[in-house]
Amino acid sequence: MFGRQSEFEIKHLHSGGIISNYYCTSACGHCLYYCSPRWKKEYIDRETLIEVLKEIKSLGCRSVHIGGGEPFLNLAGLQMVVETVHSLRVNIEYVETNSSWFKERESAIETLSSLRERGLSTLLISMSPFHNEHIPFYKVKGVIEACREANISVFPWISEFYPEIAAFDDRTTHTVSEYEEKYGDNYLSRIPSRYWIHFGGRALKTFARVYGTRNYQDTLSANKGGCRELLDVSHFHCDLYGNYIPGLCSGLAIRCDHVGTALSQNDYPFLTTLFREGIGGFGDLAASKYGFEPSREYMSKCDLCFDIRKYLVLQVGVSSRELQPKGFYENG
Template structure:
């Protein structure tokens, strides 16, 4: 397996977050270690992106604004390396004092940042009251910072709610009617990974059907149309959170000894991984799987807990959140 070039992606500055969104691909939340990407690791990531033909990246988390000084340092490194920052993702949880928010936005503008992707969804509303989202939107308008509300559609839903408080998914189901939670993936892109596998993608195929449907390698592992590199110097292949390739190994064939799981998935897919795991004592826990990703996560969790260290199963905290 080899990642030959990078198309479009981002840099994960931290995994700790004010939210524990029930759809979060990276299982971010307040219980993660309060680690933040260093200028050195960011520099290597930016240099790698340029080396592999990707001159621009977005910045995300976790919540990047939880360490604003470190975020500024990352942006300075990006500018020095010639990387264009497409946008910074934020959930607006930090937006309490509007004057303070505007100060931060003006600092970002001075560093060449022109757009914020503002996360707006039923999942974020469980931890972030709308008042903070509105504060950020006003501050952006008043400072000239561009916004990319993701997703604007939910703001229309939420206009009837009290902006001073949060709402659980169950409360939203009561307000908007039966099926509201189930309908969210039809309105808002949700990848089958992370916590989303606990809320969606639960039912659909028997184990036998799933293995028959996917007898080939996981081609998505080499897809770089929306990639991420993180604060630990890892590249996440194919949006498969909990799998990791050292950034230094990008652009080269991955050694079999260092990456046995990734090479197996690339060549033989979920069926190959399942057969390997069974030889090590794995037994499937479910009768039905809505996605091969659910089975893959179940197997990887087994390998992490029962069979020692596979360095490509990282960060380990992902498997315990």
């Protein structure tokens, strides 16, 4: 799909999202961005949001979703985001939530109504065993009911899990182990066939025990060639710091105002190496210039890439616009 392009350049954008914050009350086992309560309580500001929206509009994107972290942890910030996106004539497909903020019906209706008045029409409500490890299901049910009262459409992601979660006590949380006990030992291994999961971030740790690992050389041998998936724009994200995340490779970053131009080796040595030479070239660069040595086995090339990048940021102290945000590595 991306094999013919010789230069690393994002030429146009399709469907994407704005990460309003990385802070979250949960630390879900499948989270691509390592969101958790450990992150700083920072939220996208209006100036950055406008710059990001103007850039992605210039490259053909006319609609976005809003996600986190948990966007509802700063209601005033979320109200600003919805209002600003709407004012710039960009369609909001949905705002994502894990429902952790729900307290009781009336305040939830008031919260959702304030967002509907500013242009929100659809709420993606997350429901999965990973979320249920941190969030009692009564909160999810409460937000669904409040959406009906506030005249906001519900996008349940994904509804297939609803009856399985509802079979447990909805006033408390439940571990994935409880799901395995109830629905079978292979419950976790079956989830990716039912639910889209990008194997990056915390999902690498969660699913390594399902898919197994292999040594450094075998990982390289199985993954020759450049990482062309860095060009994928079918579901891109830009974050609160003005970073464009290429190919959903969390922890890698391109400045949003550099998207749409060919990236140079001088400005983006790690990304251009990954694009042209793949994980083998990146591993060689990390070993020869920074002394990287593999210390474990890897589930995939993405797992190895993360291990190299974490070493560069936390052990070597490399400060690079490409390896952002730093909190991703600190919380990983």
